[in-house]
């Protein structure tokens with residue numbers, strides 16, 4: 608087991624809005640008035656979530672202007688647009704909109720220009736920092752220009768709150784009105800490039816190292832177990848685990864086809880219930896989301912109360928681009944299970960979860976030993 612952890616920045620308390628809390632961001636100075644701008648973006652966003660599959664094959668209507676970088680820290684939120692040509696575009700009447708409200712754009716964006724818009728500061732930020740649907744909208748068109756879904760709302764990762772230099776950054780692809788490429792086109796840039804071309808490496812979810820098990824321990828300590836799917840062993844020194852609130856740099860190795868365990872208690876994990884894994888060159892290679900829905904921790908709280916964990920079964924299996932329980936494979940390849948830090952996960956093949964009795968803090972080796980001795984006893988009984 609490996610518990611080596613180095614903190615990167617100071618903790619900030621996690622934040623969850625009270626159930627039923629109204630969306631913020633009203634009164635963003637649009638000509639149509641405050642309330643008029645509150646609901647249309649939400650409806651459009653939620654409806655579009657259901658139509659993502661249909662939109663995946665669609666062609667962008669205004670592919671020359673796209674969102675390229677977003678800073679989602681509580682204070683000083685900002686967004687960068689890029690015009691890839693062939694002509695300057697007048698942004699008058701265009702808006703950036705989220706589930707909370709909208710912000711009017713203005714001026715002209717020239718060919719190959721990266722324009723940065725500082726978003727107004729409100730008690731409730733325009734962009735919800737644990738996840739949101741951010742859209743670029745030209746009211747002269749019937750379709751959106753671009754969309755990214757991140758955090759607990761979609762596959763793009765969270766900006767890291769504790770790292771002022773980080774940003775949510777487009778690393779591949781063009782404008783995507785459906786938002787279907789959010790997971791694969793967007794990533795965290797640990798050193799933002801506002802006003803300049805992006806340089807963060809594109810994600811690569813080819814299974815190599817996987818977040819295999821997330822283990823709350825009585826609400827005191829949270830462990831993350833990584834699993835080597837290459838079979839050859841992996842040096843994970845320089846890898847990063849982040850929740851969007853903070854990050855930890857990993858040191859050590861995973862033995863061939865084996866497991867390594869890291870203490871991620873410092874990440875304020877419950878800020879978003881999203882965990883992202885980056886390799887030593889900053890490539891995002893895996894992620895899991897454990898919320899039932901944006902803002903809902905019901906299953907996670909049950910897992911904590913029962914002394915269980917949430918793990919992949921079989922080890923290393925399932926999607927690598929998840930942002931909530933369902934998209935992360937739950938309850939089939941991601942299951943509630945007894946804790947097995949540093950050992951094979953114990954799940955139920957291809958079935959819906961039936962809660963197991965929690966086992967005390969014993970290693971998987973002990974469990975396997977017990978099972979093996981039970982099996983040997985069975986054999987000796989059979990011989991008689």
Ligand SMILES: [Ca+2]
Nearest residue numbers: 947950951952
């Ligand atoms: Ca395990």
